[in-house]
Amino acid sequence: MPDIPTALTISALTSGYRAGSFRPIDVVRETLSRINACNDGAIWISRVGEKELLAKADELQCLLEIKGETAFVDMPLLGVPFAVKDNIDALPLRTTVACPGFSFAPQESATAVKRLEAAGAILIGKTNLDQFATGLVGVRSPYGEVRNPFNAHYISGGSSSGSAAATARGLVAFSLGTDTAGSGRVPAGFCNLVGVKPTRGLVSNAGVFPACKSLDCVSIFALDVQDAWTVLNVIAGKDDSDAYSHDVLQLGPLRRPVRLGVPDSLEFFGDHLASDSFQRALDMLKEQICVDSIATVSYTPFREAAELLYQGAWVAERRAAIGDFFDRPGEMDITVRDIIANAENHNAIDAFNDAYRLAELRKDAERALASVDILVVPTAPTIYTIEDVRREPITLNANLGYYTNFCNLLDMCALSLPAGFRSDGLPCGVTLIGPAGSDHRLADFAIKIQAVLHKRLGMTTTHPKSHGGLAPLRSTEPVIKIAVVGAHLTGQPLNTQLTERSARLLATTKTAAAYRLFALPGTTPPKPGLVRTPRDGASIEVEVWEMPLRHFGGFVATIPSPLGIGALQLASGETVKGFICEPWAIEGAEDITEFGGWRAYREKAA
Numbered sequence: 001m002p003d004i005p006t007a008l009t010i011s012a013l014t015s016g017y018r019a020g021s022f023r024p025i026d027v028v029r030e031t032l033s034r035i036n037a038c039n040d041g042a043i044w045i046s047r048v049g050e051k052e053l054l055a056k057a058d059e060l061q062c063l064l065e066i067k068g069e070t071a072f073v074d075m076p077l078l079g080v081p082f083a084v085k086d087n088i089d090a091l092p093l094r095t096t097v098a099c100p101g102f103s104f105a106p107q108e109s110a111t112a113v114k115r116l117e118a119a120g121a122i123l124i125g126k127t128n129l130d131q132f133a134t135g136l137v138g139v140r141s142p143y144g145e146v147r148n149p150f151n152a153h154y155i156s157g158g159s160s161s162g163s164a165a166a167t168a169r170g171l172v173a174f175s176l177g178t179d180t181a182g183s184g185r186v187p188a189g190f191c192n193l194v195g196v197k198p199t200r201g202l203v204s205n206a207g208v209f210p211a212c213k214s215l216d217c218v219s220i221f222a223l224d225v226q227d228a229w230t231v232l233n234v235i236a237g238k239d240d241s242d243a244y245s246h247d248v249l250q251l252g253p254l255r256r257p258v259r260l261g262v263p264d265s266l267e268f269f270g271d272h273l274a275s276d277s278f279q280r281a282l283d284m285l286k287e288q289i290c291v292d293s294i295a296t297v298s299y300t301p302f303r304e305a306a307e308l309l310y311q312g313a314w315v316a317e318r319r320a321a322i323g324d325f326f327d328r329p330g331e332m333d334i335t336v337r338d339i340i341a342n343a344e345n346h347n348a349i350d351a352f353n354d355a356y357r358l359a360e361l362r363k364d365a366e367r368a369l370a371s372v373d374i375l376v377v378p379t380a381p382t383i384y385t386i387e388d389v390r391r392e393p394i395t396l397n398a399n400l401g402y403y404t405n406f407c408n409l410l411d412m413c414a415l416s417l418p419a420g421f422r423s424d425g426l427p428c429g430v431t432l433i434g435p436a437g438s439d440h441r442l443a444d445f446a447i448k449i450q451a452v453l454h455k456r457l458g459m460t461t462t463h464p465k466s467h468g469g470l471a472p473l474r475s476t477e478p479v480i481k482i483a484v485v486g487a488h489l490t491g492q493p494l495n496t497q498l499t500e501r502s503a504r505l506l507a508t509t510k511t512a513a514a515y516r517l518f519a520l521p522g523t524t525p526p527k528p529g530l531v532r533t534p535r536d537g538a539s540i541e542v543e544v545w546e547m548p549l550r551h552f553g554g555f556v557a558t559i560p561s562p563l564g565i566g567a568l569q570l571a572s573g574e575t576v577k578g579f580i581c582e583p584w585a586i587e588g589a590e591d592i593t594e595f596g597g598w599r600a601y602r603e604k605a606a
Contacts, residue, residue: 004030007462008173010080010227014072017064017079024057024064024079024122031081031124034171040152042144043162043171045086046093047125056122063120075120077234083175084113085163086126087133088218089207097209098131098141101331102322110207111242112176112218112235119234124172127162131333132322133178133211134340135159136186136380136400137389140333145386149191149459150426153385157187157400159211160219164191167221168458174222174231180211181309182380182404184219185416189379189429192458195416196220196228196443199436200408201246202473203232204239212317214244215408223457225417225447226467232439236473247477249550251437252503253444253469254373255496257292260285261372263299269399271382277428278378281419281453285376290448295372301364306405308358310339310398313351314409319343335393358409365410369435374445377403379416379429407433415442418454440502444470472502478549481506483542483568483578485517486528486598490543493525497558501551510539512569518581518589519601520562527563528598529581529589539571541597542578 002022005012008031016022032050060079064071071078084090087097089106090113096103109117117123130140138161139145146161148154149168156165160177164187167175177184179197188195196219203218210216218235222228239245262282268275285291308314318340319326326332326340369375381402389396407414416431430453432442447467454464482503487494490505511530514537518529530540547555556565562585568578595601 002026006170007223007457007460008081008170009223009457010077010173010230011465013080013173014078018069018072024060025054027079027081028053028057028122031171034169035124038169038171040147040149040165040169042128042141042146043165043169045096045098045126045128045143045162048093048123052092053122053124060120060122075118076230077116078120080121080174081124081172082116082121083124083127083163083166083172085129085160085175085177087129087178087209087211088113088126088176090123090126093126095209097133098129098143099332100142101328102325106207108207111204111239113207115235116231127160127166127175129161130159131336132318132340133159133180133183134318134336136182136397136404137384137393138187139386139389140336142333147386148426153387154383154426155190155386155389157190157380159183160187160221164188164193164195164221167191167223168193170458170460174220174227177219177221178208178211179217179219180215180408182401182407184217184221185404185414185431186380186400188221188416189431190383190427192418192427192456194222194225194228194418194446196222196232197407197414198232198236198439199248199413200411201244202236202248202439204237204242204245206239206242206245210317210321212314213321214317215314217408224454224464225415225443225450226470229443229470233473238476247475248439249437249477249548250439250473250475250502251434251441252472252500253441255500257290258374258445259292259372260294261297261369261375262294263302263377264296265299266378267402268378268381273422273424274378274380274382274428277419277422278430281430282376284452285449288449288452290445294376297372297375298368301361301368302406302410303402305358305361305365305409306401308354309401309405309409310342312354313346314354315340316343316346316351339394362410373434374442375433377431377433379403379431383426403431411436413437413439413442415446417446417450420453420455440470440472469499472504475548479546480549480552481576482545482547482555482565483511483570483576484545485530485540485542485579487525488579489599497555498545498547501547501555503545503547503551506544506546508541508543510541510571512571512573513537513539514569515540516591516593517595517598518586519592520581520585520589526602528592528601529562529585530568530579531581531583531586538593538596540593541599542568542570544570544576
């Protein structure tokens with residue numbers, strides 16, 4: 001049997017395929033072997049048949065042999081096994097929402113699943129959940145209670161319990177959950193995973209059975225930040241078949257030390273181990289050069305918004321989602337039914353009044369976060385045993401949402417990151433939270449601190465690898481190409497002016513043979529001047545970046561005289577916007593054209 005990595009990261013699988021160490025069919029067989037050996041049968045509700053999986057793997061192997069390296073360009077998830085929560089449609093399997101009497105055969109797969117399979121990922125099966133995605137505990141299902149992979153007496157978290165447990169146990173490389181109140185974050189914290197809850201509308205909900213249709217998000221469970229970001233890049237993007245899907249304008253990552261905020265009123269419900277773990281994580285963050293400061297912020301608006309999710313009129317959305325099925329006695333989990341029954345206590349007047357109050361709380365939350373870049377909270381304030389939850393299902397579940405329930409109501413995005421282990425051996429996590437569109441900012445910061453907080457990938461002993469920066473998400477918003485020649489090149493001191501504006505590097509290339517390059521005297525930081533000449537021109541190395549058009553004006557405003565932006569011709573013949581220099585400024589400047597580019601000149605100067 002080929003040596004399949006214990007930690008099924010996307011990078012490890014892709015590297016193995018490229019090296020010929022194993023094939024997709026080997027990974028499928030290993031995945032099935034691990035599933036058969038797993039001692040928690042409650043993880044799965046349904047699975048794709050072995051024959052179909054092997055046929056899919058063989059098809060991908062043929063593509064790999066035909067297309068070679070380009071196969072990974074077209075299919076970045078080629079041969080990567082994944083699972084989805086069983087409120088997400090995925091052919092050929094039925095959708096049950098953990099309620100057998102409600103199950104149905106979908107006509108097509110959810111948009112997110114289609115995009116993953118088009119990228120080469122292999123669907124293994126559908127996972128257990130708190131029924132109708134109502135709960136943060138993972139025990140409200142007729143298909144069984146999904147137990148914590150690290151201690152079977154404890155809960156795995158919900159509602160995306162099966163997806164989190166399958167990923168933590170190495171049965172799949174990643175999985176999809178959904179997150180309305182914290183279902184993509186709480187299980188991540190309890191299972192030592194990265195959990196990404198995107199900005200609402202960034203990932204299509206088409207083909208997802210709703211809990212609260214106006215709030216739901218498809219979420220991602222992965223072993224590390226890089227994997228989660230890779231998956232998000234595949235599934236993100238506007239989808240006209242989902243009325244809530246839209247282009248999300250992204251905030252660029254911060255290239256300065258980050259100002260972190262923590263709640264001024266931390267709550268752990270008497271769990272000193274959870275409190276100690278969070279304080280330890282904060283202490284480690286204080287020592288990182290990427291952190292500027294950690295300040296307290298008022299948690300009042302976030303706590304009050306969280307209370308609206310189940311105590312306010314939004315619970316009526318859950319009742320609307322299941323329609324007349326609610327009137328069929330005996331077919332629903334009793335706790336889930338009791339929660340959804342609260343919808344009868346609210347009317348249209350309540351809905352409007354709660355909406356007005358939420359609008360006020362959004363403003364209060366914005367003011368609370370005005371002086372910080374990212375809010376950091378415990379992923380969950382505590383963890384409970386399965387027996388605890390059986391005895392007190394409503395109150396303890398509510399406690400678990402203390403740091404999560406407000407997020408979608410306030411239109412924020414979040415990323416849960418493993419933060420080591422408590423002294424009792426259970427995982428703990430911290431969650432990074434930012435405003436809508438800060439998905440890239442959170443992930444970029446998370447990957448910087450991952451090596452400090454995140455010690456083990458899932459249940460393995462493998463330590464997360466260091467990764468470079470994360471490329472921006474692909475977007476359909478208008479963009480403009482900009483050629484940079486000096487201090488804005490990758491690794492140079494002004495490159496952050498591009499990356500903080502969500503610019504994406506397209507290519508390193510050269511200009512047409514019609515330019516000369518000069519080292520401008522007295523500039524800080526040192527800068528070159530590129531001048532077009534009618535004779536004796538040369539090709540000069542440049543980088544071509546793609547920047548959202550909405551940032552272009554602000555970027556141009558940062559450029560000091562004698563530099564400017566004009567039309568620049570590339571060696572390919574394409575004309576793009578690029579850095580040019582006023583001719584008067586090159587008088588007395590050193591002509592460095594012979595070096596062929598600013599980087600080569602600076603290397604010699606050093």
